[in-house]
Amino acid sequence: MTDAILVVNAGSSSLKFALYPETSNPTAALLRGKIAGIGSRCVFSARDGEGRALSPSEGMSVDAGAALDDLIPTLLEWLKNHRGGVNILAAGHRVVHGGRHHTGPARVTEALLDELTTLEPLAPLHQVHNVKAIRAVAAALPGLPQVACFDTSFHRTQDRLAQLFALPRALTDAGIIRYGFHGLSYDYIASTLPHHLGARADGRVIVAHLGNGASMCAMQARRSVATSMGFTALDGLMMGQRCGTIDPGVLLHLLDCLGMTTQEVGHLLYETSGLLGVSGISNDMAILQSSPAVEAREAIELFCYRAAGELAMLAAAIKGLDTIVFTAGIGEHSALVRRLICQQLEWMGVALDTDANERDAVRISSAASSVDVLVIPTDEEIVMAGATHRLTTGVHAPFPSHGASHP
Structure with missing residues (x-):
């Protein structure tokens, strides 16, 4: 036994x-x-x-x-x-x-x-x-x-400012703060970075956990400094079925003007938005990439546009960028998504090795890139x-x- x-x-x-x-x-x-x-x-x-x-x-x-x-x-x-x-x-x-x-x-x-x-x-x-x-x-x-x-524990190293919403203090004291998620995945990536980067592992790193649920984490000294998800797992990046960051006024409009119930709004935000909602086809990135539909391509491009914008914002929290790590289902397997995101970050010194990216290699940045770009499979279970x-x-x-x- x-x-x-x-x-x-x-x-x-x-x-x-x-x-x-x-x-x-x-x-x-x-x-x-x-x-x-x-x-x-x-x-x-x-x-x-x-x-x-x-x-x-x-x-x-x-x-x-x-x-x-x-x-x-x-x-x-x-x-x-x-x-x-x-x-x-x-x-x-x-x-x-x-x-x-x-x-x-x-x-x-x-x-x-x-x-x-x-x-x-x-x-x-x-x-x-x-x-x-x-x-x-x-x-x-x-x-x-x-x-x-x-999944929230990894982010408790963040400074107070990174966890605050601009709400009355009584609500903050009641626990309405930014918690962050996917912490088990980030914990694993933090543990394996020295094997790939040596001393540079403790530099300014942004990990993109891109799957049906998606988020990013900015790390320094392999500790969480800032992350894209907030009070719930709805915030931040566009995801498979979740819309990510949205103007709160949209929610008020749905409730007050369109007469939706809170249950209907919850279903909309968690189940029928994101890649699925924009494409009207699927929340599966592989299916969308193989689809000839204009709506599928638009969903992919919006996913990448939002991801690049979030990554640039997180770079401000760590005052620059040394390394990007792609992980999780989409991050590990979609060369197209990685390419579209990195193309929008060329102004930050990001340059891909096209062949390495297509092969899903571990290092996909080119020799000319001032930012290391890696693809590392995550392992939350270990x-x-x-x-x-x-x-x-x-x-x-x-x-x-x-x-x-x-x-």
Whole structure:
């Protein structure tokens, strides 16, 4: 039987999981899997530590309409018997919102769960499912140590000014501030930068986490100085289905003049805007890039226009720019998006190596570029696995750097 740390990322329609060896410095997963289509048409898929897909006979059997509460115990039972059996020592969970006081991951207690539940309105697409998964694991494996890993924690290093809205102080004191998200991804990128940049890793870096959810983080000394997302994950960049920054007056107009309800406005902002709304076709960048439709091209160009503008604004927070890092689904795989964004930043000294960009190479800036431009795959799960081991065993070790050595 294999001792392992379980990592869980639960969403409204999918459940991602991974197993890692019992160590504070994990370097690779033993198993990664996903259950998609929760509540409608559940589909299970998984790959072993070598990246090989499990055969259908090895896969987990799931009911088509199973809910998250049902899938968690089924998954745990399947893991217990998978390839000689897995002994789960602890579980780490991605929790999108940790509020203003959590500066790192935390051991799960009933008091913590109650606190996280109060934050559900600030991350309605994620938080309720994150908490539900924790409770489901606790019900199936009573007494199992669990750790909540927050997407907001990485940004608590920001100065007060970077976190403030220009609102009355009473509202600020009540917690209406800029929190920032995608912190687990930024944590991983910060850990691996020395391998790619050497001493320059502590310079002025902007990381573009571009996926269906998208944000940017300006770092110095590999700590968050400013970020594009704010009070909720709606702010900042244009995303797959979210519009990003919008004039608040538009929302008042929708409510007061067009008679929309708050629920309808919420659905508009979270579900039907962004790439999907502008194109009228899809929120999937790959589909839009293959489409001949004028609307698809306009959606892509607006996505890149907004991203370049946000990046230039974040550069002001760190007084210049030494490195850009692209990561996440779009950032790692769309040469077109990277090219369109960087073309708008040529005035900042950004110059791409066209061939390297098309190959999705790690370094895609040309020799003439005064700004390093890198493509680094993110790994939020490995950050969670290491944190879970450290908080449940008391063994503290420096987080490892991953990736290729710096030039």
